[in-house]
Amino acid sequence: MTFDxxxxxxxxxxxxxxxxMDSILAPIKGELNDSAGQQLVYIPALRIKNKVPEYSLSHANDYNPKVMHDVNGIIYPLSTIDINGLIDNAWNIHQEIENPVIxxxxxxxxxxxxxFKKEMGPWHLVKSxxxxxxxxxxxxDWYIGFCGKLAGSYNCKVNVVYKDIVYxxxxxxxxxxxxxxxxxALLEEIKSWENACPES
Structure with missing residues (x-):
């Protein structure tokens, strides 16, 4: 696939x-521009652990005995996504909320x-x-990700940028x-995907 x-x-x-994404976008499928596509991509947890030995493969939560920590996300063309919006929102939180919860x-x-004004809903995870x-x-590298609760834990949406790609x-x-x-590890992975393409 080509992204930008x-x-x-x-x-x-x-x-x-x-x-x-297919079911969400189905009602407007005819209106979409394929050239500005996005792709759902799952990377097996073991693939990450092979590159990062400390990586936790799975854990038990409130409902399941083991949940694999596969890396899953969406690849976007860099030209179609504002990667600084959440960062700016977190950095300027004192201007948005009086006495924010930090x-x-x-x-x-x-x-x-x-x-929000209370400890509820999603949050930004930052280094200071x-x-x-x-x-x-x-x-x-101050900003880490935008997070939300899961069963017994939480996860964060994190961006990694490679050339014209945002994962x-x-x-x-x-x-x-x-x-x-x-x-x-993901940058190394994406670079390998670029190198895997046949020369045209």
Whole structure:
């Protein structure tokens, strides 16, 4: 598949034949521009663990004895997605909410920045608490992801960018401390997909 100017060829097994996106987009299928496509991509947990030995393969939650920590997400063309919107929202939270709920997650030492006035709903996961003077420059890798609760834990939507590709994927609580290592593994994976394409 080609996303803007970048073409990748990943294993067919990484994209199911049908997806929740197909059913969501079905009513407007005739109105969609295929050239601005997006693709659902699953990467097996073991594939990540082979590159990141500390990666947790699975855990038990409130409803299932084991849940595999496959990396799943959607690939977008970089030209069609605003990757800075959530980052700016978290950094400017003091301008949006008076006395926002911000605290350090004791399990990861990262900070949770909630999007509502109370500790409810989704939150941003960042490396340091946003400051009231948001004109101050933030570190390039300050923002980690946009998170929400799951059964007995949580997961975060994280972006990794390679050339013209944005892969927005889920990273569970058990592996969120390894986000930089997982990002490096995914960049290596996507680069291998680009190299796998036959020369035209």
């Amino acid at each position: 100017e970048t073409t990748i060829c990943y294993p067919k097994s990484y994209s199911p034949n049908t997806s929740f 605290y350090k997650d004791p399990k990861t030492d990262f900070f949770k920045v909630f999007t 608490a946003p400051v009231k003077n948001s004109n101050k420059k933030k570190a390039k 927005n994927y889920s990273l569970n609580e058990h592996n969120v401390s390894l986000h930089k290592q997982v990002e490096a």
